[in-house]
Amino acid sequence: MADTEEVVVYIMPQKIQKQRLKHMKMAALKHHIMLAEELKENVTHIVTEYETSDQAMKVLKLSELPQNTHLLKVNWFTDSIKARAPVQIQEQHRIPVGDSVQRSQQRSESPPPNHIPEFSCQRSTPLKHYNQKFCEALELLQDYAEMREGDDNYMRALAWRRASCVLKSLKFTLTNINQVKGAKDIGKHVEKVLQSILDHGTSDEVEKVRNDPWYQKMKIFTKVFGAGTKTAQEWIENGWSTIKEVQQEYTKGDWRLRFGLAFHDELMELVTRQEADNFTEFIKHESARLLPEVSVELCGGFRRGKSKGHDIDLLFTHPLKGKEHGFLPHLLSVLEGRKLILCGKWNKSTFTEEAMYSDSKRTKNNQLDHFEKWIGIIKFPRTWKRSVSQEELFSDEGENIPLNESFEDLEPAKKKAKTGDLSPQEIAAQPRSWIARRVDLIIAPYDQYFYSLVGWTGSKQFNRDIRTYAKRTHNYAMTSHGLYDLTKRTSLPAKSEKGVFDLLGVPYFPPQERNC
Ligand code: UTP
Ligand code: MN
Numbered sequence: 001m002a003d004t005e006e007v008v009v010y011i012m013p014q015k016i017q018k019q020r021l022k023h024m025k026m027a028a029l030k031h032h033i034m035l036a037e038e039l040k041e042n043v044t045h046i047v048t049e050y051e052t053s054d055q056a057m058k059v060l061k062l063s064e065l066p067q068n069t070h071l072l073k074v075n076w077f078t079d080s081i082k083a084r085a086p087v088q089i090q091e092q093h094r095i096p097v098g099d100s101v102q103r104s105q106q107r108s109e110s111p112p113p114n115h116i117p118e119f120s121c122q123r124s125t126p127l128k129h130y131n132q133k134f135c136e137a138l139e140l141l142q143d144y145a146e147m148r149e150g151d152d153n154y155m156r157a158l159a160w161r162r163a164s165c166v167l168k169s170l171k172f173t174l175t176n177i178n179q180v181k182g183a184k185d186i187g188k189h190v191e192k193v194l195q196s197i198l199d200h201g202t203s204d205e206v207e208k209v210r211n212d213p214w215y216q217k218m219k220i221f222t223k224v225f226g227a228g229t230k231t232a233q234e235w236i237e238n239g240w241s242t243i244k245e246v247q248q249e250y251t252k253g254d255w256r257l258r259f260g261l262a263f264h265d266e267l268m269e270l271v272t273r274q275e276a277d278n279f280t281e282f283i284k285h286e287s288a289r290l291l292p293e294v295s296v297e298l299c300g301g302f303r304r305g306k307s308k309g310h311d312i313d314l315l316f317t318h319p320l321k322g323k324e325h326g327f328l329p330h331l332l333s334v335l336e337g338r339k340l341i342l343c344g345k346w347n348k349s350t351f352t353e354e355a356m357y358s359d360s361k362r363t364k365n366n367q368l369d370h371f372e373k374w375i376g377i378i379k380f381p382r383t384w385k386r387s388v389s390q391e392e393l394f395s396d397e398g399e400n401i402p403l404n405e406s407f408e409d410l411e412p413a414k415k416k417a418k419t420g421d422l423s424p425q426e427i428a429a430q431p432r433s434w435i436a437r438r439v440d441l442i443i444a445p446y447d448q449y450f451y452s453l454v455g456w457t458g459s460k461q462f463n464r465d466i467r468t469y470a471k472r473t474h475n476y477a478m479t480s481h482g483l484y485d486l487t488k489r490t491s492l493p494a495k496s497e498k499g500v501f502d503l504l505g506v507p508y509f510p511p512q513e514r515n516c
Contacts, residue, residue, distance in 0.1 A: 007086040008043050010036045011077070014059055015049035024077065031084045045070050045086070047077045053097050071095045075171070082124075082507040090115045116166055116183045120516035121466035121506055123169040127305050127515045131167040131174055134197055137206040138164035138190070144209045147218045147229050161461055163190040165516040174198070217241055223310075225267055225377070225438060226256025247425075259343045259377055262424035263436040267377075270308035271437055278384040278393060279312055279439070283331070285394050287316070290330050294318050299456040300440075305512040311438035315456050317449040328372055328443050335378070342427070342436055344376020349443075356491055357477040357484040367460060369480040371452065374441040379434035448481045450494040455480030462514040470504055478504075 009028065013021055028035050036043045039060060046069060050056040053071055057063070065071055076093035080086045092115045117123050129135070138160050145157035162185040167174060177195050180186045186194075196203040209215050214236065220243060221232030231253070240246050247261050260267065280298045287294045297303070300313035318324045328346065335341050351370035383392060422430070444452035455463055470478040476492070477484040483492040483503055494500045501508040 007045055008034045008036050008040075009045045009047060009077070009086075010039050010043040012046060012048040012050070012056065012059065016074075024074075024081075027081045028077075031081060033080060033086055041066070043069060045072055045076070045089075047072050047074055048095065049074055050095065053095050056095060082509070084507075116169070116180070118184050119465045119469045120162070120165040120169065121462055121469055121509075121514075123165075123516070124509055124513040125165060125169045125462075125516040126513055129168045130170055130172055134167050134174055134194055135164040137193060137197060137203055138167070140206055140209060141193070143219065144212075144215055147215070147222065147232075149229065158464070159185070159187065160190070162465075163187070165461060165465075168516060213241075221246070223268065224257065224264060225260030226254060227260065231257070255343055255345070259424045259436075262428045263342075263377065266436050267310075267438060269435075270310060271312055272385065273302060273307045274387060275380060275384050275437065276302050276309065276312050278388055279378070279380065279437075280314065282393050283314060286334050287327075287331060290334065291318060291323065291327050293320075294324070294327065297453065299442075299453065300458060303457045303511045304459065304515050306515075311440060313440045313442070313456055315442050315444060315452060317444045317446050317452075319446055321446045324443050324445060328374060328441060331441070332374060340379050342377040342379050343424075344374055344378075344439075346372075346374045348372055351448075351481060356479065356482050357486060367455075367463060369452070369455065371480070372443045374439075376439060377436045378439045379432075380437045381434055385435075444480075447493060450497050450500050451478070451482050452480045453497050454500050457511050457514065459514060459516055461516045465516065466504065466506065469506065474504065476504070 011021065011024060016024070025035060027033075039046065046056070046060070046065075048056045048071065050059070053065075056071055057065070070089055072089065072093045073095055076087065076089060079093070142157045142160035142164065145153045145160060166180060166183050166185050170179070172179075174180065174194065175198070177191055177198065180194070181191065193203045193205060196205075217236050218229070218232050221227055221235050222229055224232075224243070224246075227235075235246050235250065238249070240249060243261070243264050247264070250257075250261065253261075276298055280296065284296045287296055295317050297315045298312070299315045300311065301309040302312070316324065316327065318327070332341070332344075332346060349370060349372040355370050428436075442452065442456060454466070467478045470476040470483065471486075475486045477486055483494070483500070484490070485492060492503050494503060498508045
């Protein structure tokens with residue numbers, strides 16, 4: 001950080017929209033960054049949207065910059081707001097000298113990569129970025145490594161993903177390998193793949209995997225609800241190459257697999273935001289009737305701004321700790337009474353104090369948590385695909401559904417009885433007005449809530465990185481349940497989502513910027 005007291009910022013209003021300027025000024029005020037209304041002698045940092053110093057100087061009517069005054073891009077200001085204090089000036093903050101655009105391009109082609117913060121949780125990673133082509137290739141290699149068993153492959157998979165995350169956070173499209181050379185997660189192998197895409201538009205290594213029949217089958221099979229790499233591998237070994245074959249031949253498997261296969265086609269059709277919003281509204285309405293002040297939050301990809309997702313993740317809590325007990329079974333009884341549950345499994349909480357610090361090992365399953373939750377498939381009325389009126393959403397039927405206090409779960413056996421002995425395939429084949437959607441319902445006690453919110457918002461990679469960061473930088477164990485200081489053996493409660501970031505000393509990024 002720069003010495004805060006010496007920094008006085010002048011924001012050149014030209015080329016900045018009024019409203020945006022107002023927001024910038026308010027943000028500065030909030031974080032005690034001193035602003036000057038005009039260019040005075042005490043100004044140390046001039047921030048501008050002009051692309052070259054010549055343009056800016058002309059407007060400022062200066063022939064040269066006063067000593068100790070820096071001319072900077074707006075990104076210096078936004079970085080400072082994120083850090084809540086003026087940050088040290090880095091190469092990417094400086095306005096190129098001179099007037100030719102060519103010159104400015106030359107510069108941006110080889111910025112030193114040391115400006116890329118080490119962990120993805122320290123970087124803004126938007127959903128839409130400048131390097132789709134490269135990231136798609138790197139994540140394909142990640143996928144492939146992940147499908148192959150063994151710790152080595154798992155580490156390889158993470159390495160591809162971390163490299164992809166570096167590219168996702170760049171504010172420009174990669175045009176020259178030097179732009180990322182030397183960054184922590186860009187190793188020689190990654191460089192080779194990127195260079196090949198830069199030179200030829202594709203990489204042989206990537207294309208080879210893309211065309212590998214084993215990879216193609218694994219990609220389809222591992223997407224089936226309930227199927228992991230092991231099951232997918234087993235299907236391939238049985239000589240099956242299409243879902244249809246698996247549907248016809250495979251008779252084993254738990255309830256997930258049986259329903260996952262029977263409803264495969266519609267489960268593969270992604271859930272839209274409209275459906276997610278309608279369902280969330282519906283659940284909020286039902287939940288409020290059961291337990292006033294219960295909080296319902298749509299998490300996962302949707303909270304990060306995605307417009308489609310493979311499932312809907314809803315996180316519940318109640319501000320009075322303990323009030324959440326028994327809520328989920330009640331809600332499930334209501335859903336069951338309204339005939340909205342196709343299948344699912346309710347798991348009680350398995351949380352123990354020990355889980356606070358023993359789960360931080362970097363294993364494949366480090367995303368698993370101990371919350372009480374329900375994982376299953378809900379029957380979505382087809383009308384939920386469009387915007388529906390409140391009346392339609394909250395029809396009165398079911399209002400007097402008796403609550404079944406001892407709601408256990410809807411295991412296949414029980415379910416079978418309820419559906420008149422129909423198999424999942426038979427249910428799928430019946431004429432029906434609903435569509436199957438994967439839903440996760442998670443209950444967090446309030447004292448763990450903000451950690452669960454971060455955890456269930458993701459992305460998965462963001463979680464991995466912020467947890468590694470917590471361990472390496474502070475010797476903290478971080479999970480969806482909390483933050484635990486392993487040195488002092490105490491847990492660190494957070495009072496808000498931002499509080500989690502504050503405790504870690506990581507700049508707060510809103511969910512939309514956690515798409516790593
Ligand atoms: P998802 O697998 O639903 O991912 O987990 P997503 O980002 O929402 O992707 P789409 O849009 O559905 O395809 C949501 C978040 O919840 C965490 C994951 O790490 C992810 O960040 N999660 C998932 C847990 O914390 N625990 C779990 O048991 C499962
Ligand atoms: Mn999700």
